[in-house]
Amino acid sequence: MKRDFNTNVPEVSFMENIQIDIPLSRKRDSYHQLANYLSLFVFFLFTAAVVAQTKVGGVIYDEFGDPVPFANVVFPNSSEGTISNDNGRFYLQSDQTYKTVEFSFVGYKTQTITLESRVSTDLKITLATDTAELDAVVVYSGKTSKKNNPALDILRKVWENRRKNGLSQFKQYQYDKYEKLEFDMNTIDSAMINSKLFNGMEFIFNYADTSRVTGKTYLPIFINESLASVYGDNEANKEKEVIKANKNSGFSDNQTIIAFVKDLYADIDVYERYLKFFDKSFTSPVGKAGIDTYNYVLRDTAMVDGVEAYNIVYYPRRKGELTFKGDFWVAADSYAIKEINLQATKSANVNWVKEIYIEQEYDVLNDSLFLITRDYFMSDFALNKKEESKGIYGKRTTLFDNYQFDIKKEEDFYKRRVNDYDPMIYDRSEEYWDENRLEKLNKDEKQIYTMLDTLKTNKKFKRLYNIGTILASGYYEVDNFDIGPVFGLLGFNQVEGMRVRLGGRTYFTSNDLWRLEGYLAYGFRDNQFKYGLAGKWLIDKKSRLTISGGNRRDIEQLGASLTNTNDVLGRSLASSSLITAGNNNSLSSINLTTLGISFEPKYNLEFRLGTSYRTIKSGAPDIFSLDYFDPDSPTGIATETRQADASLTMTYTPGRKTSNYGVDRTLINSGEYPILYASYTKGFDGFLESDFNFDKVQFYYSHPFQLGPFGRLTARVEAGKTFGEVPLALLNVVPGNQTYFNLTGAFNTLNFYEFVTDEYVTMHLDHNFNGRIFSRIPGLRDLNLRELVGIRAVYGKISDENIALNAGNINYLAPEDVFWEYSAGIGNIFKILRLDVSFRGGYNFLPDARSMAITGSFGFSF
Known part of the structure; x- marks a missing residue:
């Protein structure tokens, strides 16, 4: 937009309520320009490729050598102009050729200079004070008054x-x-x-x-x-x-x-x-x-x-x-x-x-x-x-x-x-x-x-592009197959010891209608191979009708999440963390086979009907037991749970944004939309030697709230109930965290399997102030740290019948008196690190209870 600049001082009557202080006005900034200009050598190197005919830049000073912000910079007899920023810097370019440029500001004498060349980017302009103007006009400095301020009167009219x-x-x-x-x-x-x-x-x-x-x-x-x-x-x-x-x-x-x-x-x-x-x-x-x-x-x-x-x-x-x-x-x-x-x-x-x-x-x-x-x-x-x-x-x-x-x-x-x-x-x-x-x-x-x-035809560029792709996606491309993810190559836990994992997926385009994925892993302590293989096929694009299935044999931490999914290739960080808070031998050996069909009748509303068959046993039976009493077993005790089930789930994610339109879609706005999840699962006994008949309902809701200048609050609620008698492997374990990493939905001061329930309700409130408090503290202001607080609580019960099934060494305790913890943390340390300290708010009398836990996480965020 072209504007006709009025470089003269406004009418005195229009400004009569303004109080004066010219020098301090330089605390303000212009929105048109930024600092840091290139040297003439570099600039002339590219002048031949530039269309503009006139370019001027530099700094505007007053008589005392201080920069003058918000000064007018215009080409005379034109509507092309800009204003200097809070450091007095300016830059102005035009497709036309001009021989002069004019500088002006309230309280200073207007100055016009002749340009010696069409490109002048290191100008140093000194404006002389105009005493006559200072007697008539006043400019705000520092904090302006909210009373008798004509700018605010106009703003209220807006x-x-x-x-x-x-x-x-x-x-x-x-x-x-x-x-x-x-x-x-x-x-x-x-x-x-x-x-x-x-x-x-x-x-x-x-x-x-x-x-x-x-x-x-x-x-x-x-x-x-x-x-x-x-x-x-x-x-x-x-x-x-x-x-x-x-x-x-x-x-x-x-x-x-x-x-x-x-x-x-x-x-x-x-x-x-x-x-x-x-x-x-x-x-x-x-x-x-x-x-x-x-x-x-x-x-x-x-x-x-x-x-x-x-x-x-x-x-x-x-x-x-x-x-x-x-x-x-x-x-x-x-x-x-x-x-x-x-x-x-x-x-x-x-x-x-x-x-x-x-x-x-x-x-x-x-x-x-x-x-x-x-x-x-x-x-x-x-x-x-x-x-x-x-x-x-x-x-x-x-x-x-x-x-x-x-x-x-x-x-x-x-x-x-x-x-x-x-x-x-x-x-x-x-x-x-x-x-x-x-x-x-x-x-x-x-x-x-x-x-x-x-x-794009340059060989070196292709190599650089491939490196960038690996860092961004975590996969190394080989024709129509991706090897990875490379960031999951190494892991460690007490059962497997050091663990290596290598996987891959088919990848022809980002909009593939079908995809096969798999991995192979090996533990150097248990000397066993593990694997996972899964496939999915988008049958109908309009409704996103998709069938999927797979099989996985692996070591897993089942006590790290309440709302478990049947993702064959999914794996909790708690199962392979390199560093843990104390020994963690409460891992399970699972063999999971799934088959499912899903569709979206409405955008961001997905229904999934699935079946699964799994066997679950302890990964370290000498230390951690999943045994239960079984009258049909020769010893009266079973060490392995075999279970077939069918489930119907609904996931609603209003506001979610994705890209790509194949069987896989890329999430754009992670963590910025609410999630509503509900499921019903029916367990069958007798089918494929399945052991238990039960019904389970679960509910999960998470919602981020932007609270303006006060930051962002994330609220999360989970609830569930199991009807019927089931062993520990099928119960709901209140998720603990024995790693030094933050786990979503977990309680940082709880050990794995500290609380076991068949009926539960949890609430998590986490708030990020985005630096609002630290920005007011001298010495901390420039570090751009962010304040984090949270509170988490859980209530749960367990039936006498399920307690009676227990034949292992786990003490079945449910948080009927409500367990809670609170936390405080600092985020944005070196822009990538977050550290939290969590404090236990109840059940401190339990053996091995941790009154405090320190956790952290790495991530890139704005």
């Missing part, structure tokens, strides 16, 4: 008029959407160009360009375009997006990458209190929660697309919170947001992201109706937030057009189909794209496809 703007004014709406995703390597310098890593691939640097936002040189490595029509019904609260075309280059037609990036860059509504992306809730500067989070300054007035608008600058009141800095323009008549820029503050507690930059532009249809026309989202992914660090730009540009209203669709139109994959979407012609793009590709963007298509 809230009052919110519902008059946007799509919510109509019963139905529809529009066209064009989306462009791009990944770029940034901060390209001579060291990178001369690196041995790029030997044989030097040609790619001919395609480098300079970011219009940061002024850094970047190299495109991935681009994706999509065209869609969006339909919505406000009365029915329904919305549907119909993809019409998708074009991809870089890492082949990788639906997972596309879906992952789209999920990171979810659409945001700046009027909401909190804006959620990167698994975080940022406080919106336009939402009602902003008044306690940001300082606001009424900075300027200008004509924006022919509409008079107020310019308000905002910046956070405190460091370390999930906040932005930037500015927005408010239409003077309707108080609608006309344009907004948001840049996440560097002190925000977000990992692996150095910069977050958002632009949104709106168009006026009448005096009260504004609709979004352009949405730009850029992130700089890097290992650290240092200015000189290299990283990857992730950029999303979305354009909106052809709005239509009050065209009603049939109710069935909005029904989400289980499988909406159409291969033709990914095979549109160049003519189709040229005709339907809402914004034509520029020269550099067109060259991306050429460069990436050439790069």
Whole structure:
């Protein structure tokens, strides 16, 4: 969007309530620019490949040598301009040729300089104080007042008029959407160009360009375009997006990458209190929660697309919170947001992201109706937030057009189909794209496809790509077969000793309709081989009708989970942890065979009907016993449980996002959606020498709650009951944890098999404050640590009949007095480590009771 900058001071009467302090205003930041510019040598190296005709960059200082934030930088007699950031840095480029550039700010004399060349990126500008302006105008510094602040008066008008703007004014709406995703390597310098890593691939640097936002040189490595029509019904609260075309280059037609990036860059509504992306809730500067989070300054007035608008600058009141800095323009008549820029503050507690930059532009249809026309989202992914660090730009540009209203669709139109994959979407012609793009590709963007298509034929690139694939997927590709997962190669437990495991799977494409998987393992202490083999076949894409089956013989920890599944290849971490808290010999030797059929009558709603036959016995019978009294046994005691059963399960995961459409789908938003699981299992005696007749019902529900600036709470409830007499191998064991790793759903201070039940209810509450407390403590603020607290409780009972079956050495004890524990922890240590300390809240009188447990986990998260 082009705006007509008013570089003069606003009318005195308009600013008469503002209190003055020019120097301290430099604590605020501009949303248009980032720091750290390349040297002239590197810049001129790529000038031949750059389209822009004029580029200027540098730092603006005052007479005392301090940087001046939010200063206007414009090409005279044009509508092209920007503002400096909180360090006084600026960058501005244009496709036109200009010989001068103008700098101005409230309280300083306007300065115009002559450019000696079209490329000047190391300018040092000093603005002189204008005494006359200081007598008339005041600028806020530090924390601004909430009283007599015209910026807040305007903001309150924005809230009052919110519902008059946007799509919510109509019963139905529809529009066209064009989306462009791009990944770029940034901060390209001579060291990178001369690196041995790029030997044989030097040609790619001919395609480098300079970011219009940061002024850094970047190299495109991935681009994706999509065209869609969006339909919505406000009365029915329904919305549907119909993809019409998708074009991809870089890492082949990788639906997972596309879906992952789209999920990171979810659409945001700046009027909401909190804006959620990167698994975080940022406080919106336009939402009602902003008044306690940001300082606001009424900075300027200008004509924006022919509409008079107020310019308000905002910046956070405190460091370390999930906040932005930037500015927005408010239409003077309707108080609608006309344009907004948001840049996440560097002190925000977000990992692996150095910069977050958002632009949104709106168009006026009448005096009260504004609709979004352009949405730009850029992130700089890097290992650290240092200015000189290299990283990857992730950029999303979305354009909106052809709005239509009050065209009603049939109710069935909005029904989400289980499988909406159409291969033709990914095979549109160049003519189709040229005709339907809402914004034509520029020269550099067109060259991306050429460069990436050439790069994919390069042998060295193929090797690097294969290494990246192994690290990302855990599998090594050999033709149509994957070897892995490589991260599960080694394990250890007291029964098997050191354990090695090697497996693989068939893999032709990400959308295979069938897949075979298997593994072979060996324990060096018990000198035994173990294996697992499974297969599945997607019969019908529309309903995702799938049959599956398999067989597994292995050593397993059955007391690590209440809600067990019949996943033949699944394995608990508790079964093969390299380090454990004390000896763990309570492992079972199982032989499991399963057969099942599943389907999805509704998106994210799955039903599964399955049968299984298993034999279970102790993995260390001299120490741990699963024996039960059996009058049909010659000795009166049976050491092995044989059981056939059939089960019906239902799993509902509203909000789950997946990619790929074959028998396997890739989960995109792990941990971000609720899970509802229910099952009924019928055990049969006599069938294939099965031992017991029983009925079992189980229920499980987990839900993550985003609590705005207070972090995220995850609540989990499990309940179940077994009807009939069953031995220990078929009872519900309250999951303990004798490892030093966090196990989902387990009690960290419990040993395995400490509590045994046939009727139970558990509750887990875990909260992550996302650094809200530590961000207010000097000395801890810059470490970006995150506070974690939790509480877990279980109530359970066991019948006298099941106790009477026990012939082993396990003491059947149920938590009828409620067992509970609480924990506190620190997350984000070195960005990947979490440590928790759990404290036992009951049953401390039991032998070997652990009053405290320390657990941890590794992981990559934003």
